[in-house]
Amino acid sequence: MKRTTIGCLNTHLTPKAPLFAEFKIMNIVIVEDEPLVQQRIQRLSLQILAKCQPKIVCFSNLDDAESFLDENSIDLLLLDLNLMGRNGFDLLKNNVAAAYHTIVISAYADKAIEAFEYGVLDFVAKPFTEERLEKAFARLLENSQRSYYGCRYLSIKKLGAIELIEIIAISYIQAEGHYSLINLTEKSNTALHAKNIEKIMQLLPENFLRVHRSYIVNMNMVKKIIIEEGSRYSILLNDGIAIPIGRTKYQDVKRYLELYTSKIRW
Amino acid sequence: MAIRALFLLLALTVLNSKYVFAENSLNESIVGNGSQKQANKFTELSIRMIKDDSESACHKLSTQDEHWQKTTFDQLPQSEHFCIRAWINIDKPLLTANPSLLVGLLGASSFYWDGALISRNGVVGDSSRTEIPGVIKTLVRIPEQNLITGRHLLSADISTFHVGKKLDSIGYLLLLVDEQNLHHTILILTILSAAFIGASIILAVIFQLNYWLYQQQISYQIFSLFCLTSALLLTAEQAKFWFDYTYNWHIYRISLIYSLTLIASFLLPYFYIQHYPIPLKKISLSVILISLLILSTLNSSYDKTSTLLFFGALIWALIINLYSLFRHNKGKINVVIIGLSLFFLTLIPDYFSEFGFSIVFVFVVMTMLISLIKEMHVNKLKALKAERIKTELLRRNMQPHFLMNCLTQLMELIEIKPKDAINFIAVLSDEFRQLTTQSDKRKVLLSDEISLCNKHLNIMSFRYQQTYHLAVEGEVKDILIPPSILHSQIENCFTHNEISSSRPFILIIKKQNGRVNLLLKTPIEKRINHKGTGLGEKYIKAKLAEIDQTKNIGTKAQKSEFESYEAHHYWMSKYSFDA
Numbered sequence: 001m002k003r004t005t006i007g008c009l010n011t012h013l014t015p016k017a018p019l020f021a022e023f024k025i026m027n028i029v030i031v032e033d034e035p036l037v038q039q040r041i042q043r044l045s046l047q048i049l050a051k052c053q054p055k056i057v058c059f060s061n062l063d064d065a066e067s068f069l070d071e072n073s074i075d076l077l078l079l080d081l082n083l084m085g086r087n088g089f090d091l092l093k094n095n096v097a098a099a100y101h102t103i104v105i106s107a108y109a110d111k112a113i114e115a116f117e118y119g120v121l122d123f124v125a126k127p128f129t130e131e132r133l134e135k136a137f138a139r140l141l142e143n144s145q146r147s148y149y150g151c152r153y154l155s156i157k158k159l160g161a162i163e164l165i166e167i168i169a170i171s172y173i174q175a176e177g178h179y180s181l182i183n184l185t186e187k188s189n190t191a192l193h194a195k196n197i198e199k200i201m202q203l204l205p206e207n208f209l210r211v212h213r214s215y216i217v218n219m220n221m222v223k224k225i226i227i228e229e230g231s232r233y234s235i236l237l238n239d240g241i242a243i244p245i246g247r248t249k250y251q252d253v254k255r256y257l258e259l260y261t262s263k264i265r266w
Numbered sequence: 267m268a269i270r271a272l273f274l275l276l277a278l279t280v281l282n283s284k285y286v287f288a289e290n291s292l293n294e295s296i297v298g299n300g301s302q303k304q305a306n307k308f309t310e311l312s313i314r315m316i317k318d319d320s321e322s323a324c325h326k327l328s329t330q331d332e333h334w335q336k337t338t339f340d341q342l343p344q345s346e347h348f349c350i351r352a353w354i355n356i357d358k359p360l361l362t363a364n365p366s367l368l369v370g371l372l373g374a375s376s377f378y379w380d381g382a383l384i385s386r387n388g389v390v391g392d393s394s395r396t397e398i399p400g401v402i403k404t405l406v407r408i409p410e411q412n413l414i415t416g417r418h419l420l421s422a423d424i425s426t427f428h429v430g431k432k433l434d435s436i437g438y439l440l441l442l443v444d445e446q447n448l449h450h451t452i453l454i455l456t457i458l459s460a461a462f463i464g465a466s467i468i469l470a471v472i473f474q475l476n477y478w479l480y481q482q483q484i485s486y487q488i489f490s491l492f493c494l495t496s497a498l499l500l501t502a503e504q505a506k507f508w509f510d511y512t513y514n515w516h517i518y519r520i521s522l523i524y525s526l527t528l529i530a531s532f533l534l535p536y537f538y539i540q541h542y543p544i545p546l547k548k549i550s551l552s553v554i555l556i557s558l559l560i561l562s563t564l565n566s567s568y569d570k571t572s573t574l575l576f577f578g579a580l581i582w583a584l585i586i587n588l589y590s591l592f593r594h595n596k597g598k599i600n601v602v603i604i605g606l607s608l609f610f611l612t613l614i615p616d617y618f619s620e621f622g623f624s625i626v627f628v629f630v631v632m633t634m635l636i637s638l639i640k641e642m643h644v645n646k647l648k649a650l651k652a653e654r655i656k657t658e659l660l661r662r663n664m665q666p667h668f669l670m671n672c673l674t675q676l677m678e679l680i681e682i683k684p685k686d687a688i689n690f691i692a693v694l695s696d697e698f699r700q701l702t703t704q705s706d707k708r709k710v711l712l713s714d715e716i717s718l719c720n721k722h723l724n725i726m727s728f729r730y731q732q733t734y735h736l737a738v739e740g741e742v743k744d745i746l747i748p749p750s751i752l753h754s755q756i757e758n759c760f761t762h763n764e765i766s767s768s769r770p771f772i773l774i775i776k777k778q779n780g781r782v783n784l785l786l787k788t789p790i791e792k793r794i795n796h797k798g799t800g801l802g803e804k805y806i807k808a809k810l811a812e813i814d815q816t817k818n819i820g821t822k823a824q825k826s827e828f829e830s831y832e833a834h835h836y837w838m839s840k841y842s843f844d845a
């Protein structure tokens with residue numbers, strides 16, 4: 001099979017869009033209790049991400065990994081989780097609230113959809129091949145690609161506790177430095193998420209559109225599109241807030257609206 | 267007395283046909299005069315003993331001497347040769363059917379109507395040597411020409427040398443009846459009894475099959491025997507309708523009835539003792555048996571004794587059910603029905619052997635049956651539960667995540683160390699094979715179970731790159747245990763625990779007085795997500811309950827026990843059961 005390079009990804013997948021994270025050193029944490037499986041994940045990751053020069057640290061359980069995760073900024077957590085019982089999902093929520101992306105590698109394949117709903121970037125079912133792991137990394141590196149299955153909740157750390165925000169309650173998301181400010185439909189109710197706007201975008205379902213470099217809008221909340229001076233456009237949301245549309249994003253917005261709705265007045 | 271009940275019944279049918287005997291003050295019976303003041307008994311009978319003189323005096327209308335004495339039919343003497351006579355008035359226009367003379371008597375007899383011989387049953391003699399016994403009941407058709415309006419003399423020659431033992435009464439029946447009505451009544455009585463007998467035999471067979479094919483529960487066996495005894499008892503009771511045997515056999519039939527009643531009376535309380543958790547079973551049984559034996563000696567009359575015995579049995583059954591009601595709140599319906607039966611029995615003991623027994627029997631058997639069916643239902647649920655847990659447990663081992671984790675491992679090994687992959691597959695298939703073959707068994711050798719545990723530890727050692735092992739202390743030989751009860755705890759240890767060091771698993775075996783005590787210590791390192799009593803423990807308890815169930819509860823068997831708790835960084839699993 002012919003291999004190509006996507007960014008630092010050594011793969012035979014075809015790239016869909018240019019990558020942001022070119023030649024960036026990646027920091028990866030693997031949590032897996034079975035040594036041979038841990039070795040497998042590490043070995044394959046190093047092989048696939050050879051050009052990214054990834055730094056990989058392995059732990060056999062989450063407790064041990066926690067202090068490392070608190071003190072180091074990483075790009076990706078590859079997590080093996082016993083998802084039987086509530087406890088596994090509590091641990092998962094904790095991790096998806098963090099700034100890094102989480103990819104779950106688990107034998108509990110029937111829990112995949114639930115994991116996606118909580119906001120994992122990908123769910124790799126055991127046993128897994130090298131190709132499957134490549135796809136997961138590609139998803140991480142290609143910013144335009146979204147997860148298979150849009151999340152239903154965003155987990156947010158608030159005063160040390162994890163709070164779940166339902167996706168349908170979100171009006172728009174605004175970039176705030178390395179963080180994202182989540183604006184809910186309930187007026188003046190906001191929450192700060194540790195992930196940046198690109199990463200959040202990867203997790204959200206299709207009705208969320210990146211309308212501006214700093215804005216993601218829930219298209220279900222759009223009231224109408226306003227044309228302003230100098231042929232600039234903006235979106236008027238149901239709650240009366242106007243969001244600017246980036247010049248390069250206008251076509252996306254238009255296409256989306258043509259495809260999904262005819263109710264909105266131009 | 268058995269026949270007296272029939273007598274009363276017959277009286278009813280006779281009344282129905284407006285065919286009435288009425289007692290009169292003149293030492294005579296009147297037939298067909300329509301007065302219904304009292305039912306038809308030949309209460310005013312005369313008797314005279316026959317010594318050496320000619321018996322011709324018996325049947326002459328004129329003979330009215332001092333040798334005649336008043337008597338009743340149920341007071342006829344045993345081992346004597348005598349004759350009896352009674353006067354009957356007949357009102358021809360009121361007769362509706364051909365009347366026949368029904369005689370139930372332990373003796374040989376010849377009956378005369380107005381001095382003319384109308385029936386002969388056996389040969390009347392003056393000693394047991396010359397007498398040829400007659401059958402226990404005869405029905406004599408009175409010739410049409412003799413039934414004319416007026417006063418008639420019924421007389422009989424009787425000898426009773428073959429009764430065999432002193433009985434309360436040897437004369438049961440002397441009646442003029444409508445033949446058709448009689449057969450009708452007998453038919454109905456017989457049908458009822460035959461139905462009870464048939465049902466009892468079927469129940470006896472069903473519960474025997476149940477015992478041998480399904481579950482060796484002692485209460486099934488007792489119930490089956492009770493049904494069988496009852497069927498025999500009813501058959502023996504009804505035999506008088508079905509066979510006209512000569513009266514010298516009567517005593518054997520009655521003895522048989524008596525013995526069967528004694529057995530049935532013991533089995534009834536025995537059943538309830540077995541059915542409920544009653545303490546001191548052996549002592550209670552002895553007390554019941556002794557009390558029944560005492561009851562059986564109180565009265566010389568067989569029929570009364572039978573009634574008394576069954577009464578005693580019902581009292582005991584009531585006591586046991588009341589105990590169970592207060593102690594465990596079980597047996598409400600039983601108490602009511604047994605109470606009613608007792609009430610019925612006290613009120614009308616005369617009906618007992620014909621009707622009482624059948625009805626009481628039906629009710630009691632019904633309650634027993636309901637209890638048993640409930641018990642079977644509970645047992646079935648238990649068995650189903652054990653079965654379900656077994657399959658679940660089996661599935662857990664072959665569950666996707668276990669398999670998928672192993673396969674992930676295999677993928678890595680195939681790419682890196684193919685030889686190890688082959689070893690791993692061998693260990694894995696080894697465990698699966700043993701698990702599937704032994705899961706169907708009731709019991710397996712402890713040594714086999716230990717080898718299964720070792721196989722699992724091998725797999726886990728492979729997966730976690732550790733060397734787990736099971737240290738066994740004590741004698742393994744000849745001990746049988748329910749399959750996978752140790753294995754499931756070892757397995758559990760890995761699902762809820764992360765074992766990094768090489769601390770051993772420990773199994774301590776102790777065998778004392780036929781009881782096996784096992785202690786399995788599984789290390790606790792870092793507990794993840796521990797769920798106290800998981801499926802594994804449910805499975806163990808169900809399996810132990812299953813072996814308890816199949817044991818004969820009558821023996822000194824103790825219940826199996828299982829407990830598990832945490833101590834000194836070990837998870838302790840304690841098993842205790844009979845070897």
